[in-house]
Amino acid sequence: MQNRRLLALPLVAGAAALALSGCATSSASGDASGDGTVRIVASTNVYGSIAQEIGGDDVEVTSILDDPSQDPHSFESSAKTQLAVSKADLLIENGGGYDDFMTTLAKASNTTADTINVVELSGLDQGGDAEFNEHVFYDYPTMVKLVADLEQRLTKLDSAHADTFERNAKTLTTKLDDLESQTAAAKEKVDGEEVSYTEPVPGYLFDAMGLDNVTPEAFAEAIEEGDDVPPAALNDTLKLFTGKQVRLLAVNEQTSSPETEQVQKAAEQADIPVVGVTETLPKGEDYVSWQQANIDEITGALAK
Incomplete structure (x- = not known):
């Protein structure tokens, strides 16, 4: 089922886009700000948490939806979120119609940063007549795939810290495997x-x-x-x-x-x-x- 309420509300992006039209766009260099920090923007703190755990102190993560008291179906953009996207080296979105505001933000900021679409990464959406459940963040095998993908992308963006990313990804994967074992039991x-x-x-x-x-x-x-x-x-x-x-x-x-x-x-x-x-x-x-x-x-x- 597609969570249309999350993506259908109008974004307050027009004014933000005008205000940020002079901002430099991000590149895939892993050094958009010139300080050597890889900047990641995730649509929710679910993906932001995973990115932070792998990147550690070598990444700066912004999660657009991160308030547990917030109705995730009532999102409106701001100049702050638009600015974060414009400076990002990597974007993470759920996909599947869940957070299409990420596409809107990316287009408005003219970013060239790569985007991880987790639904596409999952391989769970096989099409057909059945409604697709886009809440793939409750699927642990998909999260294992996300960890592996993030490790590879962060290594490409910042090869100097490849060992850190590999170590952190391995630790997190072990924890995810344990969650899978618990559900199997x-x-x-x-x-x-x-x-x-x-x-x-x-x-x-x-x-x-x-x-x-x-x-x-x-x-x-x-x-x-x-x-x-x-x-x-x-x-x-x-x-x-x-x-x-x-x-x-x-x-x-x-x-x-x-x-x-x-x-x-x-x-x-x-x-x-x-x-x-x-x-x-x-x-x-x-x-x-x-x-x-x-x-x-x-x-x-x-x-x-």
Whole structure:
């Protein structure tokens, strides 16, 4: 499903583009500022965290969406974000229609920096009639691919610190492999258990754990697109909880609507665990600690 609310809101880029029209564009030299620091701009702090962990002190990372209290579907650009993009040596976007504001910012700044499109890197979007879940940051094999790609690109931009990038990438990959091992172990215990979510944010994590999401597609799609939920889809979703048909409900903590509140209330009244998920990192967390908390909360809820 394409998260159109995140990308469809108008960017406040016109004035910013005019203000920055005299700014120098970035190059792929890894030294856009002349101080030897590789500058990376990521669409969200999810990707910013991964880039920082690999680059360490030898990179400067700007995450455009980095406020855990911010609705990630309500982004507006500013002169500050436009300036960061104009000076970047490398851009990281989710892709898949999730953060098209990155393309708008890049065009407005005339940057020549390379862009990592994580959806394209993942290889998960096979086309076809099924709606694609663009929340690939919940897919650990994709994050392993991203780490490898970042290591190669940073080495090309700053070969003097290649050993650091390689060491940091290896350490992070080991941690990601551990997350994969945990989901595989969980699958042996909960494979086939039926669950629900308000939006497909944790879909790839559910799949890795063998969980069967039974949320009516019309409900989740309407919530994700910011549309009115068809009455029949809402009724069918509520029945999952009144009939105690699912083991847990995952709720996107960064968005809310009367329908999601109604569904959450129904789950709580039925004593079905409600698990909160997010699209950006909570304050003080890095990617691995964030996902570890997600795994722990889901497995804990299923153990009840």
